[in-house]
Amino acid sequence: MDYPLAQIALSKFPKAKFVEIEHYKDIFNRPKQHFQIQKSSMKLILAKKTAPFLYPASEMIQEYETPNVFYTTPILNCLYNCDYCFLQGMYPSGNLVIFVNENDFFKSIQEKLKNLENPLKPLVIPISYNTDLMAMENIIPITSNWIKFVRELDNLKIEIRTKSALFSSIENISPPKNVILSWTLSPLEICEKYERTAPPVHRRINSMKSAIEKGWLVRLCIDPVLLIDRWEDKYNRFITDLFREIDGKKLVDITLGVFRMNKDYFNRIRKRESRSDIYYDNYIIENGTVTPPIELRTHAMETLKKHILTIHPKMRILIWE
Numbered sequence: 369m370d371y372p373l374a375q376i377a378l379s380k381f382p383k384a385k386f387v388e389i390e391h392y393k394d395i396f397n398r399p400k401q402h403f404q405i406q407k408s409s410m411k412l413i414l415a416k417k418t419a420p421f422l423y424p425a426s427e428m429i430q431e432y433e434t435p436n437v438f439y440t441t442p443i444l445n446c447l448y449n450c451d452y453c454f455l456q457g458m459y460p461s462g463n464l465v466i467f468v469n470e471n472d473f474f475k476s477i478q479e480k481l482k483n484l485e486n487p488l489k490p491l492v493i494p495i496s497y498n499t500d501l502m503a504m505e506n507i508i509p510i511t512s513n514w515i516k517f518v519r520e521l522d523n524l525k526i527e528i529r530t531k532s533a534l535f536s537s538i539e540n541i542s543p544p545k546n547v548i549l550s551w552t553l554s555p556l557e558i559c560e561k562y563e564r565t566a567p568p569v570h571r572r573i574n575s576m577k578s579a580i581e582k583g584w585l586v587r588l589c590i591d592p593v594l595l596i597d598r599w600e601d602k603y604n605r606f607i608t609d610l611f612r613e614i615d616g617k618k619l620v621d622i623t624l625g626v627f628r629m630n631k632d633y634f635n636r637i638r639k640r641e642s643r644s645d646i647y648y649d650n651y652i653i654e655n656g657t658v659t660p661p662i663e664l665r666t667h668a669m670e671t672l673k674k675h676i677l678t679i680h681p682k683m684r685i686l687i688w689e
């Protein structure tokens with residue numbers, strides 16, 4: 369309760385009913401919860417995390433050209449609720465857990481920096497992997513606290529991936545060289561159908577533009593690429609239009625990937641409810657991952673890569689394959 373983040377969170381909800389619990393898993397990990405019902409009225413669980421604070425990078429993320437990639441989980445679950453989100457299958461609860469002992473996360477990173485598999489390569493940590501941290505910034509300033517922490521650390525890069533339009537919440541911080549802000553964008557039709565609870569894409573683009581203009585390192589994520597009817601036209605047009613709005617030369621890089629999900633998560637979601645046609649497409653299971661067949665996904669990635677390179681021939685493109 370005495371952690372500053374706990375006090376900030378409590379101060380944001382003065383009328384909230386407060387229930388003291390022994391351990392967050394007593395509530396969060398209960399069996400027979402309904403993820404989607406809980407998403408419609410999320411509860412906030414404040415907790416203290418114990419080790420481990422860093423996890424080996426999932427095979428679901430793009431190769432970052434260093435073996436030193438770990439992810440971390442300052443928050444479990446997300447304010448948004450995208451149809452294709454793996455969190456629905458990963459967690460038994462739709463409630464949000466905020467770990468308030470952020471200094472313990474920071475200490476574990478300082479330790480890891482002394483003990484890297486390849487010390488000549490940077491330590492890369494996506495910190496917004498199981499949540500959308502920036503979407504929470506007006507409630508709890510975890511994004512800005514992390515930026516302040518990593519600013520002075522050599523050989524460390526963090527990535528903050530978001531669909532939020534809340535760049536304004538950190539715009540007064542001067543941009544460090546080791547923080548990448550990554551916006552996930554999709555064609556309008558995908559946003560409206562599968563990302564209904566996230567901000568509209570034009571607001572995300574405006575946030576991204578502001579970040580680029582203020583000198584932040586910005587990555588564009590077009591991920592997952594959903595192979596819907598006439599996906600080629602829709603994604604190519606979206607990319608063309610986007611590069612009329614943002615200066616592509618100022619992007620750090622672009623990540624591309626098709627839909628993919630751990631098969632157990634996928635089956636759990638499909639069994640529980642069938643609200644999205646995403647879970648009824650033609651997939652294969654490859655190394656425990658549900659994903660489109662290799663010819664389809666290679667074709668999709670090559671098509672989009674080619675299109676991006678016709679507009680920006682020198683663009684660095686990272687692809688999940």
Ligand code: SF4
Nearest residue numbers: 446448449450453499
């Ligand atoms: S923004 Fe990301 S983490 Fe949040 S629901 Fe959508 S896919 Fe999941």
